[in-house]
Amino acid sequence: MIKVANVSKSYGTTRVLDDVSLSLPKGGLTALIGPNGAGKSTLLSIMARLLSPDAGTVHVDGLDVFATPGAVLARRLAILKQNNQITPRLTVAELVAFGRFPYSRGRLTREDAERVSDAIAYVDLSAVQDRLIDELSGGQRQRAFIAMVLAQDPACLLLDEPLNNLDMKHAAAIMRLLRRAADDLGKTVVVVIHDINFASCHADRIVAMKEGRLILQEAPAAVMRPEVLRAVYDMDIAVHEIAGTRLAAYYR
């Protein structure tokens, strides 16, 4: 589904990604973890053709992301970056309608309109759909952006730190929402995430990066072990199993 082959990227003399190869199957939720500066966001941006790599290729659904016309790719793949500088003065409905741009070029058909209101309902924002985004809470705002990429109806959904600045309740709600998108809608979801416990609870597989390299790709149960986490984060982390889920206690 997503195939990253030998991707490298440098900024000046700093090598941000070093010969990264990754193959993700169709469907499921993949969490991309690792310390700051590991190259997670860079890799995600390259997968979504926002950045071009110095070397290597990325294929989504068999399409080379750097050779496929933008509008064609926009129907297969969507990325949501953390944009904390500006919140637009658009209503929720207007923002979500932009998700249909790859299909309708701004002239919404009846089907587009239905998909927009379905997406808004899916993230439970119907009641505030005519409010401006900048009047919403952080959690609602994040859901509005997720509704937009859902309206875009891509097979692959890439999200860069979607839990940033969210409290526990809203972070958990976003993860459940992404889980549902993977289970009910059959999306291939890739999430860059800092809190490994969210990855452990919601992800089907965890991809760990460190210093620009991909160091492992395993099921959560295999990753959530002190010796593995030590290798990723250079830190002693106790792991407890609570109600069948492995949780890391990394607060001390």
Add this chain to the structure above:
Amino acid sequence: MLPREGSPGAARMFSPPFAGALAGLVALAGVSVLVGVGVTPLALFTGEAGHGLLVLAASRIPRTLALVFAGLAMGVCAALMQMMFRNRFVEPTTAGTAQAATLGLLVATIAAPDWPPLAKMAVATAFALVATLLFLKIIARVAFRGAVLVPLVGLMLGGVIDALSVFIAYRYDLLQALGAWTTGNFSGVLRGRYELLWLTVVLAGIAYATADRFTAAGLGDAFATNLGLDYRRIVAMGLAIVALATAACIATAGTVPFLGLIVANLVALALGDNLRRTLPWIALSGAAFLLACDIVGRLVRYPYEIPVGTVAGVAGSALFLYLLLRRRLRLG
């Protein structure tokens, strides 16, 4: 882009409030046609030997149309630039664009005085484009891109270009011509001397047709790319529209600093940032504001005139201060 109707842009554009505002603009234009020295409003239509009709056709109507076109162009240019630069204080006069267009006109006037206005305007457009691209490059290199720093850099760039213009104009004894381009003044607009401004109507139409792209660009290059848009192409098209429209305004009657900026911000405060919805309002408000300022300038010291640039400067500064001091305006 509203999800409910089939073709939402058109439906919104002629909503009752917009139709009302449009009627207001037409009324203002009517006043502008009737107000002036030499001929009483009644005599415009009944005057002997067609004198009144001549005033109407040769001066009043061209002046009114020029005001409408220039006003809408200033508003639309500011709205596009605010999206492309993602900064609410960027418009042609705060990015070096207008100053460079003036320099271009000056250079064309000195180097090729016989060229037709259209050719001089083309030179001005080229200068405006180069300066705006330079501004874009400078901004990209500035490490700290604060909301206020961006237009400050633009104003400095504009100041440097202005200084160059003044130096050249001084050397060639063209300071008076320079003054005409830098302070907006529509008293010299006559039939045969304003027709370039029709171009701004075409450009505004193009901007409206592609409004969604500019809104998407305003949400960032990642946002635009995600939707399959070519961010660089949107910016290139926007810069071309802005440079052409600014050059047309300056070649005809000069520009009015901050007018577009104020209009675009006020409309954004009231209606948001969705250009598909707001651009008609911005165009209309820009035209109405400029018309109103010109009418006031014609009446305050009747029968003498105050240039519209001065009136708009006073009215605009007050509005600008209000905008700056308003806490809700997000400086991003």
